[in-house]
Amino acid sequence: MDTEPCDVAVCGAGPAGLAAAAVLGRAGLDVRLLDENPLPGGQLLRRSRKPTRGGLDPARRQGLRLAARSKGQNFYGKPLQRVIGIFADGEVLAVDAGHRLVRLRPRAAILATGARERYLPFAGWTLPGVMGAGAAQILVKAHGILPARRLVVAGAGPLLYAAAAETAAARGRVLAVLDQAGWREHWHLALALCRQPTKMLQGAAYLIRLQAAGCRVRCGWRVVRAEGRERAQRVVAVRSAPRGRPSNETMVFSADGLAIGWGLVPNLELAQQAGCRLVHDEHRGGWVVDTDAALQTSRPGIFAAGEVTGIGGGAKALVEGELAAFGVIDYLGSRLGGQVAARRRWLNHRRRRELSLGRALAAVTRVPPEALAGIPDDTVVCRCEDVTMGDIRRAVFSGADSLSALKKTLRLGMGICQGRTCGPVVLDLLALLTRQSPATLPPFGARAPIKPVTLGALAEGRSP
Amino acid sequence: MKRAPATADAVVIGCGVIGASVAFHLALAGLRPVVCERADLAAGSSGACDGLVFLQSKKPGLHLHLALESQRRLEALRAMVPLDYEYLRCGGLVAIGDEAEHEAMRRYVAAQRDSGLDVRLVNGPEARRLEPALSEAVIAAAYSPLDAQINPMRLTLALAAGARQRGARIMPRTAVTGFECQAGAICAVATTRGTIRTRTVVLATGADTPRLAALLGLDPPIRPRRGQLLVTAPQRQILRHCLISARYIAVKYDPALAARSGQSVSMEQTARGNLLLGSTREFAGYDRNTTVDGIQAIAAACTHIVPVLKQVQVIRAFAGLRPWTPDGLPLLGPVPAVPGLVLAAGHEGDGIALSAVTGALIAELIVNGRPRIDLNDFDPMRFSAPASAEAAANGVSP
Ligand SMILES: Cc1cc2nc3c(=O)[nH]c(=O)nc-3n(C[C@H](O)[C@H](O)[C@H](O)COP(=O)(O)OP(=O)(O)OC[C@H]3O[C@@H](n4cnc5c(N)ncnc54)[C@H](O)[C@@H]3O)c2cc1C
Ligand SMILES: Cc1cc2nc3c(=O)[nH]c(=O)nc-3n(C[C@H](O)[C@H](O)[C@H](O)COP(=O)(O)OP(=O)(O)OC[C@H]3O[C@@H](n4cnc5c(N)ncnc54)[C@H](O)[C@@H]3O)c2cc1C
Numbered sequence: 001m002d003t004e005p006c007d008v009a010v011c012g013a014g015p016a017g018l019a020a021a022a023v024l025g026r027a028g029l030d031v032r033l034l035d036e037n038p039l040p041g042g043q044l045l046r047r048s049r050k051p052t053r054g055g056l057d058p059a060r061r062q063g064l065r066l067a068a069r070s071k072g073q074n075f076y077g078k079p080l081q082r083v084i085g086i087f088a089d090g091e092v093l094a095v096d097a098g099h100r101l102v103r104l105r106p107r108a109a110i111l112a113t114g115a116r117e118r119y120l121p122f123a124g125w126t127l128p129g130v131m132g133a134g135a136a137q138i139l140v141k142a143h144g145i146l147p148a149r150r151l152v153v154a155g156a157g158p159l160l161y162a163a164a165a166e167t168a169a170a171r172g173r174v175l176a177v178l179d180q181a182g183w184r185e186h187w188h189l190a191l192a193l194c195r196q197p198t199k200m201l202q203g204a205a206y207l208i209r210l211q212a213a214g215c216r217v218r219c220g221w222r223v224v225r226a227e228g229r230e231r232a233q234r235v236v237a238v239r240s241a242p243r244g245r246p247s248n249e250t251m252v253f254s255a256d257g258l259a260i261g262w263g264l265v266p267n268l269e270l271a272q273q274a275g276c277r278l279v280h281d282e283h284r285g286g287w288v289v290d291t292d293a294a295l296q297t298s299r300p301g302i303f304a305a306g307e308v309t310g311i312g313g314g315a316k317a318l319v320e321g322e323l324a325a326f327g328v329i330d331y332l333g334s335r336l337g338g339q340v341a342a343r344r345r346w347l348n349h350r351r352r353r354e355l356s357l358g359r360a361l362a363a364v365t366r367v368p369p370e371a372l373a374g375i376p377d378d379t380v381v382c383r384c385e386d387v388t389m390g391d392i393r394r395a396v397f398s399g400a401d402s403l404s405a406l407k408k409t410l411r412l413g414m415g416i417c418q419g420r421t422c423g424p425v426v427l428d429l430l431a432l433l434t435r436q437s438p439a440t441l442p443p444f445g446a447r448a449p450i451k452p453v454t455l456g457a458l459a460e461g462r463s464p
Numbered sequence: 465m466k467r468a469p470a471t472a473d474a475v476v477i478g479c480g481v482i483g484a485s486v487a488f489h490l491a492l493a494g495l496r497p498v499v500c501e502r503a504d505l506a507a508g509s510s511g512a513c514d515g516l517v518f519l520q521s522k523k524p525g526l527h528l529h530l531a532l533e534s535q536r537r538l539e540a541l542r543a544m545v546p547l548d549y550e551y552l553r554c555g556g557l558v559a560i561g562d563e564a565e566h567e568a569m570r571r572y573v574a575a576q577r578d579s580g581l582d583v584r585l586v587n588g589p590e591a592r593r594l595e596p597a598l599s600e601a602v603i604a605a606a607y608s609p610l611d612a613q614i615n616p617m618r619l620t621l622a623l624a625a626g627a628r629q630r631g632a633r634i635m636p637r638t639a640v641t642g643f644e645c646q647a648g649a650i651c652a653v654a655t656t657r658g659t660i661r662t663r664t665v666v667l668a669t670g671a672d673t674p675r676l677a678a679l680l681g682l683d684p685p686i687r688p689r690r691g692q693l694l695v696t697a698p699q700r701q702i703l704r705h706c707l708i709s710a711r712y713i714a715v716k717y718d719p720a721l722a723a724r725s726g727q728s729v730s731m732e733q734t735a736r737g738n739l740l741l742g743s744t745r746e747f748a749g750y751d752r753n754t755t756v757d758g759i760q761a762i763a764a765a766c767t768h769i770v771p772v773l774k775q776v777q778v779i780r781a782f783a784g785l786r787p788w789t790p791d792g793l794p795l796l797g798p799v800p801a802v803p804g805l806v807l808a809a810g811h812e813g814d815g816i817a818l819s820a821v822t823g824a825l826i827a828e829l830i831v832n833g834r835p836r837i838d839l840n841d842f843d844p845m846r847f848s849a850p851a852s853a854e855a856a857a858n859g860v861s862p
Contacts, residue, residue, distance in 0.1 A: 085756070093756055103756070275753075385736075405504045405636070408511055408617045411736070416697055416779055447754050447782050452697065455741075455763045456774030462760050464601075464726060464768035 002103070006030045008328055009092045009106040011083045011270060014042020015059060015314050016306025017112035018066040019321030020328075027329050027336075032104055033070065034094050036082035036451075041067040042114050042306075043134070044314040058198055059314035083113075085448025086274040086302070093448065099457040108301045108328045111271050111289065112321060115264035115307035118424050120155070120367055121381050121389065124226030125260070129233075133163040133261035146172040148257020152235045154178040154223040157263040157365040158189075158203065161217075164259075165206040168213040175253050177210065178237050180262070180371065181364040182220040192360035195353060196315075221251065222371055223258070232258050240368060263365025265424045266308045269446040275299055280439035282366075283359040284310025286424065287443050293348075294327035295320060303327050312358030319350045367425070372432050381429075382422040384415020392429060401434045403427060403444055416452070419444040468638060468657040472498040474664035474830060475653045477640045477676060480510035481616060481815055482808050483668035484623035485823025488545075491630035493831045498662075499624070499632060500655050502639040506620040508670045510815065512752070512784030514693065514730055514740050515619070516706050517612040517817040518556050520583055521713050524575035526841050527793060527814075530821050532580070533837070535612065537820035538619075545626035549619040550735040556611025556706045557595055558713065559729070559769055560604040565710040572713065573606050583608040597702050597770045606710075613706045613732045616816045623823070642679055650804035664830055666806045671750070671785040673795075673809040680802050684795055685847050686810045688750055688785035691743040692758040694766075695780040698737035702772060706732040709769065715745055716813060717792050727761035729769055739776070741766045745786075745813075754781045786812045796822060796842040797829065806830065807844040 008024050010017045013035035021033045033040070045063050080097035086109060087093065094102040117132045124130070129148060133155065136147040146167065151174050153164040164177045179186075193200045210217055218237075225236040235258050239249040264285065268278060271289045277298035279290040288311075289297055289304040296303050305324035306317035326344055329336055375381075377390030387410045395409045403419075403426060406412045412426065413419025419426075423444045431438045449458075474490055476483045479501035490497045501507070517535055522528040542551060560566050569585065576583050583606055591605035592598050598605075624634050635657065643665070644652035652661045669676050671688035712728035730742045744758045759781055767774045789795060789810040799805045808826045811818055825835040 085754075087756055088751075088753060091756055399634075399636070401636075402504055404507065408504065408506050409621060414780075418780060447780070448756075448759065449778055449781060452777040452779050454775060454777050455694070455696070455767050458760055458763035458778065459767045459774065462764035464765045 003091055003105040004103065005105045006032050007106060007332065008032070008108050008110065009034060009104050010110045010112060011092070012042065012112035012114055012306070013037070013040040013070070014112060014114045014306060014317060015044050015063040015066070016114070016317035016321035016324070017042070017110065018063060018070055019318045020110050020112060020305055020325040021070060022066055023322050023325035024328065027334055029329070029332070029334065032106065034081040034083050034092075036080060038079045039067070040070050044317070057202055057314070059318055062318055063314060082451055082453070083270060084451055084453055086270065087448070090301070095453045095457050099454055101457055101460060108303065108331055110324050110328060111274070111276070111297070111302065111304040111308055112306045112317075113267040113270050113308055115266045115311060116420065117159075117261045118263050118265045118365075119260060119421060120262050120371060120425055121375055121379050122224055122226070123376050123379050124228070124232065126380050126383060127226050127228055128231040129228070129256055130226050130258045130260065133159055133259040136259035137163045137166055140166050140170045140172065144170070146170060147259060148255065149173060150175055150255045151257040151259060152176050152178065152223075152253050152255045153259045154235070154237065155261040156180040156367075157261065157361065159261055159263075161203065161206040161210070163261075164215060165209045168209055168215060174210065174213060174215040175255055176216040176218060178221040178223055179217070179219045180222040180240065180368065182240070185364045186219060189360040189364050192357045196357065218251075223260070224374065226258050232256060240370065262367055263361065264307060264311050266311065268308060268443065269450040271297065271304060271308060272446040273448050273450050274302055276302060276304070278443070281310065282438070283362050284312070285358070285362055286427070286438065294330065295324040296327055296331065301331060310355065310358055311361060312354045313361070316351065316354035316358060319347050319354060323347050323351065367428055369432055372425075372429050381426065382410070382412045382415065382419070384417050385411040387412045392426065393433065396430065396433045401430065401436070402441060403430065406430070407444070413444050466635070466657065468500070468635060468655050468660050469498060469633065471661045472496065473662070474498075474666065475500060475660055475662045476666045476668055477653070478508070478667070478669040478672070479505045479620070479624060479634060479636070480508045480668065480670050481506070481620045481623070481819040482670065482811065482822055483666070484620045484627065485819045486666050486668055486808055486826045487627040487632045487634070488623045488630070489823040489827030490830065491627045491632040493827050495831065496631045496633070497627070498660060499627070499634045500638045500640050500653070501634070501636045504636050505624050505634070506617045508672070509784040509786060510620045510670075511617050512693070512782050513616055513691065513816060514732060514742055515614040515616040515734075515816055516556070516708075516730060516732060517614055518706065518708060519581055519610050520556055520558055520576065520606060520608050521708060521716060522814065522817075523717070523792065524572070524579040528576065528579045528581060530837070531814070531817050534818050534821035535610070537824060538614065541820055545622040546629065547618055547622035547625055549622045550615040551612060552614075552735070553610065553612040554705050555607065555609040556708070557591060558606040558708055558710050559591070559598065559602045560606070560710045561601060562603065566604055568714070569606055569710050581608060582610055595703065595705055595707065597772055599769055599771050601768055611706055614816060615735065619816065619819065623819070640676065645802070648803060650802060663804050664806065665804055666808050666826060666830075668808045670809055670815070671787040673787060673807070680805065682799065682802070684807065684810070684844060685790055686795065687747065687788045689788035689812065690746045690748045690751065690783050691786055691813070692754050692762065692781060692783045693740055693742040694759065694762050694778045696739040696741070696773075697777045697779050699733070699739060699776060700737065701733065702739065702770070703731060703733045707769075709765070727765040729765045731766060731770065739773070750785065752783045752785060754783055758783075787815070788812050790847060793842055794818065794822065795844040796825065797839045797844055799844055
């Protein structure tokens with residue numbers, strides 16, 4: 001099968017990808033917007049059953065407008081295209097819903113693959129009834145299903161409140177939101193939000209709704225155990241004493257559902273596979289794609305935008321999408337109109353503001369060492385390959401002091417999910433157990449195909 | 465950062481399967497070697513390969529003899545190391561796709577039987593009785609009950625752990641950066657964690673060997689020959705045997721053919737149920753990336769032979785660099801120009817299978833001055849002797 005030439009392949013149709021594609025389309029370029037989801041919009045706009053204009057959040061409103069418009073344009077004609085690699089010669093390989101390969105040869109590419117939730121293992125986290133906060137949100141919003149009869153939401157970061165408030169709005173019973181970060185970290189977040197009144201309002205609206213629904217909101221508490229025989233029946237939390245000292249204050253909830261999440265980690269696999277350099281920056285959420293000011297990665301012609309360059313929310317994604325598009329237009333030698341310079345200045349200014357929000361987000365979602373140190377030995381960390389905390393401690397003790405060494409010793413990260421779930425937390429664990437700086441511990445590598453694809457799809461049209 | 469010891473009985477460079485095996489056997493003989501590994505254990509080709517101990521793919525003669533000896537040792541070693549390496553004598557099939565291959569295999573199998581291998585040809589229906597997943601495209605097969613498979617990463621870790629138990633020191637993330645010589649002989653090895661004084665150095669650096677040898681002004685004719693591999697999600701048992709295509713044997717020893725003919729196939733199902741599907745044979749420098757062409761070629765060739773694989777998902781792909789040599793045989797033994805230097809590299813696609821015997825022979829060479837099996841055919845200097853003109857005339861340079 002031949003490759004199809006085009007100007008730009010935008011990988012990921014979240015806010016960043018949509019914003020980029022809109023600008024590139026206006027510039028008259030032949031753009032292909034590829035996303036593995038059936039609908040454009042990424043994590044920000046996914047899964048609403050009711051038609052909505054986005055409520056208070058300006059990023060969501062703008063994103064929805066872009067998504068609606070993109071559907072009418074030829075660049076988003078085919079949904080469900082999963083990008084599985086970008087190769088040395090620039091070829092972009094994807095696979096569609098019918099298990100057919102899509103082979104593009106763009107002159108430039110934008111990586112806008114977004115982020116996923118980050119999880120922390122604790123005793124009982126593999127019990128049925130324990131789910132990601134994002135999954136709980138999807139159940140409520142996209143399917144109209146309540147995640148549990150009595151739900152506890154626990155972990156860190158603003159997404160917990162969104163998940164809890166949306167469940168409450170659908171008349172679900174939410175017993176508590178347990179936020180690991182203390183008031184101090186939240187104070188910094190509130191300061192950063194001061195310059196973004198709509199987000200502030202949205203946060204307040206969540207809290208008011210939760211209050212009205214009788215949900216307890218507790219900061220500085222973290223879940224240590226889910227108990228139950230067949231499925232989760234009780235959730236046990238402890239108060240994190242200041243400066244990590246252990247505390248014996250506990251709370252027990254009788255709940256049949258527990259939604260968890262500790263902020264987001266970027267989806268770096270495509271960038272890694274394409275050979276783009278990463279940098280470690282704890283203020284942006286750990287390992288992220290390294291870019292220059294025009295958002296070009298270390299690989300010429302490949303740009304990055306949105307959560308992959310640092311966790312910072314939907315508004316940052318929109319701004320970066322547009323900036324990356326301008327970068328691509330420059331790179332391709334196309335001409336930009338007169339007002340573009342001013343627009344870019346304004347976007348860069350906005351980007352700095354959103355980055356400072358990202359910094360505050362990173363602070364509230366940072367996993368405290370005592371949460372890692374307290375994971376019991378029999379707790380499963382890598383669910384695909386059944387690797388326990390004890391296995392990891394023993395392997396580290398006998399000399400495995402890197403992710404790749406753990407992988408070889410324990411098969412950690414070798415299962416279906418390829419370490420997407422356990423990788424980030426194991427990096428934190430390794431840093432703690434071996435006293436190495438996280439910046440010296442590289443994440444799992446990635447090679448094409450970066451996501452599962454059938455052999456039949458790969459073999460199609462090729463003689464043996 | 466831990467410093468390297470000031471002195472050592474011997475320094476082994478590289479902790480792939482070969483370095484680990486050499487260290488294990490040296491420690492077994494009472495020496496206390498130090499192993500310097502640039503990255504992690506099994507970071508090179510030994511962690512990016514299949515685990516076939518496939519006797520049928522070895523050249524009849526000394527090569528096969530060595531492989532048989534190595535297999536016996538791999539079976540015995542299980543009781544001497546602290547980690548299970550999933551050794552399974554599953555038997556192996558060489559799938560034959562057309563009459564020309566069939567004819568070549570008839571001669572090949574006869575020569576192997578003469579070398580003492582238990583192997584026979586079976587027709588298509590018989591092959592499918594042995595391995596029901598095979599398609600009608602397989603017209604015949606060669607079968608040996610001796611072929612086995614192993615987890616190569618765990619084998620490397622197991623040998624290293626066994627060496628450590630017996631007094632070897634294994635140093636990951638310690639790169640060798642230079643050598644010191646006195647009157648032409650090696651007297652010390654410079655590493656990123658300090659200098660180690662020693663009079664015996666074993667180069668077990670696989671495809672990286674030319675880079676290290678260059679520091680001593682040597683250029684052994686080892687070149688990286690890339691192999692891409694696909695890994696599927698775990699499956700219920702699909703394959704009972706390990707399997708290669710007849711083309712695999714041909715391509716292995718003839719790079720010119722590798723360029724002309726279609727993709728050759730190797731398949732095994734691991735203890736966890738994942739299938740390993742390989743593999744390409746390409747000269748692409750030190751590039752360990754996978755390519756569209758390589759991935760597609762493997763998928764097409766494997767689904768042709770085992771059609772049920774079409775529905776199976778690939779969850780990962782990777783590439784390793786086989787240490788290729790012009791005649792397909794490793795370079796084992798001393799280098800007279802640099803006293804103290806011993807080469808144990810260049811095993812191409814056979815390093816896992818030959819690991820045990822390689823380690824044992826190199827240890828015997830270092831400890832007793834001469835190994836039990838004559839290493840003449842593996843002499844590292846064989847290509848610089850006039851005889852190499854013949855290899856050159858065969859046109860088999862990369
Ligand atoms: C689970 C979850 C819940 C969230 N909930 C909220 C919320 O309630 N409120 C809020 O303000 N923010 C929320 N966020 C954050 C918000 O979604 C992000 O800030 C924003 O969407 C970032 O935009 P992006 O374009 O960088 O990435 P994303 O929106 O994540 O978009 C990335 C897109 O790339 C696609 N993609 C990734 N890899 C591939 C591939 N290989 N091939 C094809 N397509 C690919 C994905 O399908 C996705 O559509 C949530 C995030 C997550 C992960
Ligand atoms: C796709 C594929 C499939 C294969 N299938 C099989 C099979 O089924 N059966 C089989 O028997 N063989 C197979 N092989 C071949 C086998 O993998 C190799 O022959 C074997 O791994 C070589 O081992 P080694 O220890 O010599 O090299 P390596 O494993 O590459 O080890 C060399 C080590 O040296 C280290 N090193 C390099 N430079 C330095 C330095 N300056 N300082 C310190 N350390 C350094 C490297 O980091 C590396 O760890 C396959 C290979 C490939 C690529």
